[in-house]
Amino acid sequence: xxxxxxxxxxxxxxxxxxxxxxxxxxxxxxxxxxxxxxxxxxxxxxxxxxxxxxxxxxxxxxxxxxxxxxxxxxxxxxxxxxxxxxxxxxxxxxxxxxxxxxxxxxxxxxxxxxxxxxxxxxxxxxxxxxxxxxxxxxxxxxxxxxxxxxxxxxxxxxxxxxxxxxxxxxxxxxxxxxxxxxxxxxxxxxxxxxxxxxxxxxxxxxxxxxxxxxxxxxxxxxxxxxxxxxxxxxxxxxxxxxxxxxxxxxxxxxxxxxxxxxxxxxxxxxxxxxxxxxxxxxxxxxxxxxxxxxxxxxxxxxxxxxxxxxxxxxxxxxxx
Amino acid sequence: xxxxxxxxxxxxxxxxxxxxxxxxxxxxxxxxxxxxxxxxxxxxxxxxxxxxxxxxxxxxxxxxxxxxxxxxxxxxxxxxxxxxxxxxxxxxxxxxxxxxxxxxxxxxxxxxxxxxxxxxxxxxxxxxxxxxxxxxxxxxxxxxxxxxxxxxxxxxxxxxxxxxxxxxxxxxxxxxxxxxxxxxxxxxxxxxxxxxxxxxxxxxxxxxxxxxxxxxxxxxxxxxxxxxxxxxxxxxxxxxxxxxxxxxxxxxxxxxxxxxxxxxxxxxxxxxxxxxxxxxxxxxxxxxxxxxxxxxx
Amino acid sequence: xxxxxxxxxxxxxxxxxxxxxxxxxxxxxxxxxxxxxxxxxxxxxxxxxxxxxxxxxxxxxxxxxxxxxxxxxxxxxxxxxxxxxxxxxxxxxxxxxxxxxxxxxxxxxxxxxxxxxxxxxxxxxxxxxxxxxxxxxxxxxxxxxxxxxxxxxxxxxxxxxxxxxxxxxxxxxxxxxxxxxxxxxxxxxxxxxxxxxxxxxxxxxxxxxxxxxxxxxxxxxxxxxxxxxxxxxxxxxxxxxxxxxxxxxxxxxxxxxxxxxxxxxxxxxxxxxxxxxxxxxxxxxxxxxxxxxxxxxxxxxxxxxxx
Numbered sequence: 001x002x003x004x005x006x007x008x009x010x011x012x013x014x015x016x017x018x019x020x021x022x023x024x025x026x027x028x029x030x031x032x033x034x035x036x037x038x039x040x041x042x043x044x045x046x047x048x049x050x051x052x053x054x055x056x057x058x059x060x061x062x063x064x065x066x067x068x069x070x071x072x073x074x075x076x077x078x079x080x081x082x083x084x085x086x087x088x089x090x091x092x093x094x095x096x097x098x099x100x101x102x103x104x105x106x107x108x109x110x111x112x113x114x115x116x117x118x119x120x121x122x123x124x125x126x127x128x129x130x131x132x133x134x135x136x137x138x139x140x141x142x143x144x145x146x147x148x149x150x151x152x153x154x155x156x157x158x159x160x161x162x163x164x165x166x167x168x169x170x171x172x173x174x175x176x177x178x179x180x181x182x183x184x185x186x187x188x189x190x191x192x193x194x195x196x197x198x199x200x201x202x203x204x205x206x207x208x209x210x211x212x213x214x215x216x217x218x219x220x221x222x223x224x225x226x227x228x229x230x231x232x233x234x235x236x237x238x239x240x241x242x243x244x245x246x247x248x249x250x251x252x253x254x255x256x257x258x259x260x261x262x263x264x265x266x267x268x269x270x271x272x273x274x275x276x277x278x279x280x281x282x283x284x285x286x287x288x289x290x291x292x293x294x295x296x297x298x299x300x301x302x303x304x305x306x307x308x309x310x311x312x313x314x315x316x317x318x319x320x
Numbered sequence: 321x322x323x324x325x326x327x328x329x330x331x332x333x334x335x336x337x338x339x340x341x342x343x344x345x346x347x348x349x350x351x352x353x354x355x356x357x358x359x360x361x362x363x364x365x366x367x368x369x370x371x372x373x374x375x376x377x378x379x380x381x382x383x384x385x386x387x388x389x390x391x392x393x394x395x396x397x398x399x400x401x402x403x404x405x406x407x408x409x410x411x412x413x414x415x416x417x418x419x420x421x422x423x424x425x426x427x428x429x430x431x432x433x434x435x436x437x438x439x440x441x442x443x444x445x446x447x448x449x450x451x452x453x454x455x456x457x458x459x460x461x462x463x464x465x466x467x468x469x470x471x472x473x474x475x476x477x478x479x480x481x482x483x484x485x486x487x488x489x490x491x492x493x494x495x496x497x498x499x500x501x502x503x504x505x506x507x508x509x510x511x512x513x514x515x516x517x518x519x520x521x522x523x524x525x526x527x528x529x530x531x532x533x534x535x536x537x538x539x540x541x542x543x544x545x546x547x548x549x550x551x552x553x554x555x556x557x558x559x560x561x562x563x564x565x566x567x568x569x570x571x572x573x574x575x576x577x578x579x580x581x582x583x584x585x586x587x588x589x590x591x592x593x594x595x596x597x598x599x600x601x602x603x604x605x606x607x608x609x610x611x612x613x614x615x616x617x
Numbered sequence: 618x619x620x621x622x623x624x625x626x627x628x629x630x631x632x633x634x635x636x637x638x639x640x641x642x643x644x645x646x647x648x649x650x651x652x653x654x655x656x657x658x659x660x661x662x663x664x665x666x667x668x669x670x671x672x673x674x675x676x677x678x679x680x681x682x683x684x685x686x687x688x689x690x691x692x693x694x695x696x697x698x699x700x701x702x703x704x705x706x707x708x709x710x711x712x713x714x715x716x717x718x719x720x721x722x723x724x725x726x727x728x729x730x731x732x733x734x735x736x737x738x739x740x741x742x743x744x745x746x747x748x749x750x751x752x753x754x755x756x757x758x759x760x761x762x763x764x765x766x767x768x769x770x771x772x773x774x775x776x777x778x779x780x781x782x783x784x785x786x787x788x789x790x791x792x793x794x795x796x797x798x799x800x801x802x803x804x805x806x807x808x809x810x811x812x813x814x815x816x817x818x819x820x821x822x823x824x825x826x827x828x829x830x831x832x833x834x835x836x837x838x839x840x841x842x843x844x845x846x847x848x849x850x851x852x853x854x855x856x857x858x859x860x861x862x863x864x865x866x867x868x869x870x871x872x873x874x875x876x877x878x879x880x881x882x883x884x885x886x887x888x889x890x891x892x893x894x895x896x897x898x899x900x901x902x903x904x905x906x907x908x909x910x911x912x913x914x915x916x917x918x919x920x921x922x923x924x
Binding site (some may be wrong): 344345348349351352355356359439440441443444445446447448449450451452609612613614615 | 632668672690693697699703704707717719722764
């Protein structure tokens, strides 16, 4: 083999290996990358620009985490899981990758909400079960929509948005999401909400962001509660479930004074928690990990529960 | 030049007393032939065939970066969303499986022995203590390596250029990349074996091969009946649904094909491709072992 | 009697309707044997049958007592230098010879060492790392010889090994071939130039129109050759100065010029080649690049023989 050929073989093989390693790395960290991507998961295209709360959970990663394994050891009977498997052929552990949900101001004082499930579904079976439960199937904008009327919640609907993506919510929100999927007006065009995403910690496999001003517009919060939070403008909470638990809660006050007040309140809460857990070693580690930070209008509370502390916590809860 | 004494004659010593075994011989032929294939007169053609999709991917990436392509549109009044993984799937199907792989197979596979005969260098290989079958197999390995080493990196580049576009995600599509790479390798191997046979059998193998991939295969695959089982693409298509992203246009195209019961199951595909590979190479070896190569003076 | 190196028994070879060899029965004994015949006589066909590249249409060919067709193991003891000027042009001489001898089962290190030695034997070690594409005609002939002898074979089959060589390289290769014969190797060398064959051996096979016309000592036909003029084409830096030197040679019957070459017709080829080699070695009249001989003169001899 000539030197030229050897160089080519090494170069091409190197490129191949490099690509495979990069892809593998991205695969292993795929959901974490999705969780913190500036553009957000691809399902954002179905979330309206005026959404007040958006939440995401990487079900697959959580289900595969050590924390989940510990919980399973404590409570091995996954009754609900088995039922889903039996009736819908849905294995939550393996069939659902992630979930994205949002709330947005609806009509007549009722919030509009939608949950999007990304995974592998037996659509025929899902539809069959729904039909058996009295649901009807219609086509809306080329999508099959399964809906059922409910006195309490109005019409509930399920739609197969695209292969591997199922959306569940009230009928009008589902229909709006279908139309939105083919337009460019979605949550990514809302700079405030996208800015809140920046507060989500890198590597989080569950998070939620919301704007309090808009929360009041949802109409479902009691006035008393709304009145207690006039100083809070927005929040971002994120967590990572793996060997242990870690996460942070970021709150944005309406102004710097509100931010200072929030930090004072949280500081007081931390002191109280510390006092009350002096004789609870299983909680001590978690309380010790609580860190308060922030400046200006922001207050951030972060925590980290290592795996051994988590074991202690779970075993004590099991005993109780 | 030294005096012709016994010591001046090279002594290959006792090592040459034992002729290398089939696989060892094939490996040595591979080593000798790889460079010849990589830097042959077909290099430009090969660069064009595998470089084309990369250029398309770069252009696509630029268009998306400049917001000239949104990936959303309407077809027959229905909204469609095309993201990076879907485009990648279509490129694998359209550019690589249906074009590059058969073309490389026909141009290189039919030339495994023909190039050496045309260049009159076959004499040097056929007057060494290696079986002709090992020569063919070694050259087949060289074909597989030389085409694989250009096709697979090309796919890799296209993957990283295209998949992240329009909301696509590299990590979650990585398994499909691995499957695609495996599928393309299988395609190169099977087409190569088939065209090695055609090269050993027919007097005008290139023409025969081109007729096969551009005439026979496209026509027979869509004709109802059993004739399509006499094509490679039929069995490759059977593996494609398991390799392609199950989304959007690709899914639609495949569902149309499946609705007409054109596609075989994965198991049938694997068996069919395996048979073509083994029979193709086996028959080609048998023919080369028995054929006389008369070099034109 | 010992087993003949090559034993052809009623061998015929047809290319479709064309007869390449016609009912040849011959034994080639150890030592150097010349296969002499004009172009198209069947020399290359015979050598290809001996080296197992072709299968006899009729009859049998055995080399060292074994059939050669479909018997690759025999190539461990056989070296072949083909006539065609074909190579892997992008490889260096060393890479090429090394790659070929590796096919004999040698390890990388042993193959490289054997290749170096073979290139040294044919006087190409200095150019071992040059690409074959950049070799002169003579160097290409020699690198072909190197690949034929690199595995130290018992039998060497050389098809027109001196074609296109300059006089000095020609003399050295002739010396090499004679040396191999003395060492006990069996060498079968083809040519259409009697003078070349004569300089290597006195044992010849005369072949024409696919038949062996005669076998035995070269002196029997020597006189016939001398009655026919011998034509030599010499490509050189300065053909006119060369021609001037040749005019004084008493055997030269005519001189004609072609582009970059002089064509000499001589009645005394031995003496003429001697003078030519001396001139080339001295370098006084410029470099002599290539010496070739059309086979018209030999054809005339054969026409006489078959009358």
